Amino acid sequence: MSIPPEAFVLPPATRGSLQQRIRQMVTEGVLAGRFRAGQKMPSSRGLAQHLGISRITVTLAYAELVSSDYLTARGRSGYYVSDSAPRAPEVPLRAPRVESAEFQRLIAGRFQGLAQIDRPADWEAYPHNFIYGQADPSLFDHQNWRLCAVRALGRKDFAALTQDYYDRDDPLLIEHVLRTILPRRGIAAGEDEVLLTLGAQNGLWITAQVLLGQGRRGAIENPGYSGLRGILSASGTETVNVDIDADGLPPDAIPKGVDVVFTTASHQCPTNATMPLERRLALLDAAGREGFVIVEDDYEFEMSFLKPVSPALKSLDTEGRVVYVGSFSKSVFPGMRLGYLVGPPSFIKAARALRLMMLRHPPGHIQRTMAYFLSLGHYDSLINRMRNAYRRRRQVMEEAILTHGLSVAGQGGFGGSSFWMKAPESVDTEVLAERLRAEGVLLEPGRAFFDPARPVRNHYRLAYSSSTPVRIPEGVAKIASGIARGLG
Incomplete structure (x- = not known):
């Protein structure tokens, strides 16, 4: 037939x-x-x-x-x-099953109820997209990334691509992280002090699982990264919110009895504040005096283009009290999901054992492709191109914000990819964001960044990583108009 x-x-x-x-x-x-x-x-x-x-x-x-x-x-x-063509398994169709109530009992809301930032899946379709963390395809080096990926698929690299590393990482990528990435932050480390992760989020989760849990206390910045708050809540850790100021996390505001302090010292999330050197030293001194360890989330250090980057906390650490969390997701593209942890050998050994149980290791092809992208100089070229583009976009957005009289709550002095904004007290930015979608504008409401016990509803974040300079002024104008018309 x-x-x-x-x-x-x-x-x-x-x-x-x-x-x-x-x-x-x-x-x-x-x-x-x-x-x-x-x-x-x-x-x-x-x-x-x-x-x-x-x-x-x-x-x-x-x-x-x-x-x-x-x-x-x-x-x-x-x-x-073909007679030998692959065939779908012959599985008889069954009627949909009713979900047992036992699932609800066992889940018991453990991973629900936390404030989340609503990011529509079709964000690219909006003409004025100010959503944080999205990549601009026009800036990416598609050709050389493709060449590195093809090279990683070659016969020479077949073992690196296909073998199960168990609890190890691609030695070529580790070599370049140790030799080219960490020295830029002043960090010297050995192979037994680095672990690859599926991005910074995965690195924070592994760190929290190793160091914290029931009966332990973790201090986080307020406002701070909403994803971290969710991680600590799910682990059963008692979370202590520490209010930040214009210079980031104040060491003297950290209460006694905490086990781990999490900080985004170089680009505070979401305000972009950069912690001064004196405060970094004071934080390290407090860690030694009070007996806690520090987790430094340095998620955006490559995007410092206004001033030279400050030394990482990890580079100043003389007592082995800092775990450093880095990521390629912001500097290459977010969908890659590749990051790294740097810490004392004992911590890395425990984190590696946990990773082995969870995902064994990040995909070998991604690791080897990234290693070639670094070794051939394409990564540095990409970072330079992104910095130049972000500098221009930041200037355009800053001028538009000033023109339309919007209030900046935190913009940082070293660069980054966003502005932290403050609307009048009467404005609920979640309502504002929902209504501005109809006008083609996407922004991030700020409530999810704050302590849920003390919600703040009039802040919002404007990112320019994937928004072109041509469209930024009109988008900012629509936000100002929406606030003036009482849309929030």
Whole structure:
């Protein structure tokens, strides 16, 4: 029995080349059981005419499907679904099952109820997108990243790509982290002091699991990173919120009896305040005196373009009290999910054992691709391009904010990728954000950054990492207009 050309409908154009889309139609049909072994495919001419494309495109797609054993060619007879093509498992369909109440009892709201920042999935469709942490594709070095990825797929690197590292990391990437990344922050470390993670968020989770839990106390900045508050809450740690000031976390405000202090010293999240050197030394002195350790989340140090970066807390640590959390997600692209922890060997050993139980190690191909991207100088070129672009965007946004009389609550003096803003006390920025969406504007309400026991609703964050200079002024004008019209 032949498969008629009418059985094929091209997937949307956003899903690859014509050849790829033809291959997708065939493979999906085979795996779904619609096309069965021995069935004859439409002729290349007939399918091309039906789809309105070139015959050579269909012929090349068929050839690829033959090489991957989905199809077989039978002389002049044509193409047939291969007898050895992959098949979907024969699993009988069952009616949907009712969820047992036991799930609700066991979950018991452990991971719900925390304030979250609402970021729509289609943020790219908004003309005035001020959502933090999103990448601008026009700045990324697609060509060289692709070349590094292809190189990592080569036969020479096959072992690095495919083997199970168990509890180890790619030695080539570790070498470049130790030799090129950490020295920029003044940090000297050995191989037994570094662990790769799936981004900074994963690094913070591992750190909290190793150091904290029931019966222990963790101090965090207020306002501060909302994701960290969720991590500590889920671990059962008693969370102590410490109010920051214009210079970040004040050491003398940290209460006695805490076990771990978390800080974003170089770019305070979300205010962008940079902790002065004197305060960094005072914080380290307090850690030694009071007996706590420090977790330094240095998530955005590469984006210091207004002034030279301050030395990392980890570089000033002489007593082994600091765990340093770094990430490539902000400087390369957020979807990569690759970061690292730097700490005393005993901590890294425990963190490595925990990672082994959870995910073993980050994907080998991503590790080796990143290693080549670093070693060939592409990373430094990318950082330089991003800094120049962010400097320009920051200037445009600062001018627009001044023009429209908006209030900056914290902008930092070293760069970054956002402004921390303050609306009048009467404005609820969650309501404002929801209503401005209809006008094509996305901003981040600030409530999620504050201690839930003392919610503050009139702050918001404006990021410029993925917003072009041409559109920034109009977007800021709409925000000012929305506040003036009482949309919040």
